[in-house]
Amino acid sequence: MSDLKKREEINEKFKWNVEKVYKNIEEWEMDFEAVKNEAIKLKDYSGKLINGEKILEYLKLNEEISRKAEKLYIYAHLKSDEDTSNATYQSLMSKIDIYMAEFASYTAFFVPEILSLDDKFIQSEMNKLDELKQFEFLIRDILKEKPHILSKEMEELLAAASDCLDAPSAIHNILTNADMTFGKIEDEEGNKVELTEGNYSSFIRSKNRNVRKVAFQKLFGEYDKLKNTLATTLTSSLKTFNFSSKVRNYNGALEASLKPNSIPLEVYKNAIKVINDNLNSLHRYVQIKKKLLGLNELHIYDLYVPVIELPKEKIEFNTGVETVLDALKPLGAEYLDIFRSGIKDGWVDIYENKGKKGGAYSWGGYDTMPYVLLNYNNELGDVSTLAHEMGHSIHSYYSRKEQPYYYAGYTLFCAEVASTTNESLLIHYLIEKETDEKKKLYLINQELEQIRTTVFRQLMFAEFELYTHESLEQGIPLTAEDYNKAWHDLNAKYFGDGIIIDKEIDVEWSRIPHFYSDFYVYQYATGYAAASAFSKSILEGKENAVEKYKGFLKSGGSDYPINILKNAGVDMTTNIPIEATIKRFNELLDMIDK
Structure with missing residues (x-):
């Protein structure tokens, strides 16, 4: 790829057809001016959503203008992504990004005004107007948040403070991506190479055990030096989310995260329970990996190395x-x-x-x-x-x-x-x-790793999140030592006796940016489990x-x-989808353990 082609040198048949959205910039500019003139009309509805007719009128106009604005936004971003060095499209993207923030301010009144109306009144308006019935789910979804919406003044205050409240995440991001350095290590050819967060993943998969061991020790050694700072940023982030949950009258942080999408708390807690009940499958995987790699001792830094390497196959x-x-x-x-x-x-x-x-x-x-x-x-x-x-x-x-x-x-x-x-x-x-045994083994390992990292690992993360939030909600302070111990214990529980839990891994919690997006990661595991359930029923006909x-x-x-x-036959409130994923994991273990 040393002679990477310029955009104009790529054959048209290999490019997406963005011209279907707008033929050219002139057409885009005309629409942009039209949207700017039309969108201001939305502000006229502020303070006037007093009956079903007005609500319906507003929703129709908002859809009409939003769809045009969406097209403008998508075209500018797609064109910019084709070549991020193209100043014309960078300017177009910047122009629409700035405008979309203004556009959002025109419609900000809608939710507070719907919330100010009486539920019974809204229901009677929907009964009266057939056309309004299609918006019933949208309106009900807004109304169910009523107990958690604050006064206009309080909402404005929280909005104004939001940037400050995001500080822990911003500090973690800058510290780990800009300020932290990990020194140089020797690669497989013996060359001195700068270790970075970007290339760490290739080093940890290296066939040379010493390369992956040194990369592992160097990377986590640097995190360990800053563990007290990183513990403070994480605790501050958790406290911020817990504060927001309390202010908004939720019974806890987990409820504040799941309730807006009407996801029962049991879905989260049950996923962790089911995985805990089936950790013997992960323990078995660890033992098989140890055997296939021919190691007397398996360490955490050996987990990512493929059990088999294949020569690169070119697939047009x-x-x-x-x-x-x-x-x-x-x-x-x-x-x-x-x-x-x-x-x-x-x-x-x-x-x-x-x-x-x-x-x-x-x-x-x-x-x-x-x-x-x-x-x-x-x-x-x-x-x-x-x-x-x-x-x-x-x-x-x-x-x-x-x-x-x-x-x-x-x-x-x-x-x-x-x-x-x-x-x-x-x-x-x-x-x-x-039919090739080596290729088959490689593919089986690929799927096993997918389940290990997407289901087992993400639910270990979810379990850690629950422990940290609940500790702070109960007034139990958490230090770097507390985080380290909890992380070490989780690794020991999840991976079992077949692996050495190296002390360096204890600080891994400090590296994971997802912990600054509270109760987010479990959705990787539930999404994978739901997909497994669908594919299983489809394949079984x-x-x-x-x-x-x-x-x-x-x-x-x-x-x-x-x-x-x-409704589609996958009930995430039961154990069945995650258990089906574990069943598949066990089938793959049987295939590989021959």
Whole structure:
């Protein structure tokens, strides 16, 4: 990739068709001026939402203008991501970003005004006006937050203080990404290389045990030096969230995090309980890994190294597409047709070019295609990324096709399910059809690692979060030593006796930015479990499994995530989805332990 192509040198057939949104900047500018003139009209409704007719009028106008603003925003960002060094599109993006903040201020009155109305009055208005009935879920969702909304003055005060209250996260981010340095280490070829957070993941997977050991000790050694500072930032962040929960009249931080999406607290606590009841499976994995790596002692820094290395196999994009389509055959002809037309119609921006945004994503709006950004590099991981991002995009496609504008978006709790279902179907397919024993072993290990890191590890994180929040809620102070001990004990419990819990790992809690987004990580595990449940029922050909799954994809945000999944046959309030994931983990262990 040393001679990375410029954007204009990439063949048009490998680029996404953003011109479907706007043909050119002139067309964009015309729409931008029109939206600026129209959006101001929304302010006229402030203080006037006194009956159903006015509420309906406002919602219709807001949709009309929001959809145009969304298109402007998406076009500018997609064009900027094509080449982040292109000043024209950087300027366009900056222009719309600044405007969107202004636009948000025009509509800020809506929620407080709905909350000021009497519930019975709103119900009578909905009974009176048929057209208003479609907004019932939207309005009820606002009204249920009434006990947690404060006076206008208090809300303004909290909003004004929000930037200050975000300080712990900002300090952690700057400290760990900008100020901390980890020195130099020797790579596999004996070259002195600067160790960074960015390249640590490749060193910890190194076949050379000394390389991964030194990287591990160096990285966590630096975190250990700052453990008291990092403990203070984490405690401050937790206290801030607990303060906000208390001020908003929740019974605790966990309720404040889950209740807005009507997720029962048992979903969180039960996930931790089920994983604790099945830790023997993870203990077995550790023992098998130790045996396959041929080690007398397994250390924490040995966990990420693959049990088998394969020579790099080049998988061209079209071959990758065909592989994914074969893997997704159980989803039926309609799903495959949407996938094919997405590739053909320009949803996907395939290859890397100079200045292109890194990574991968799926994104779009109600009136655009569900675009996919890739940086396809002809590797197996890229094929998996294609399946993942197209899973998101087809979820968006179905949601926008079947739901009105206000219900087309879906929550984070549901978002990862569609993408992970595709990945699950792909890895099942690859393992099933593989005849080469070494390749099969490699693929089985890939899926085992996915479950270990996405389900077991994230629920260990969730257990740590619950301990930290509940301790502080009970007035128990927490120091770096307390965090270290809790983290050490969790590692010992989760991994069992087959591994040495190196003292360096005790400070790992201080490295994890997700702990500054309270009770966020458990959704990776629940999303994976729901996806496993879907793919299992689809692969087993259970009655209506595909139709139920498509029903989930079509639901968007028309109900709370627990209800949407339950209607599709996956009940996250029970043990079944996580237990099914563990069952799959055990099946893979049986395959690898021969």
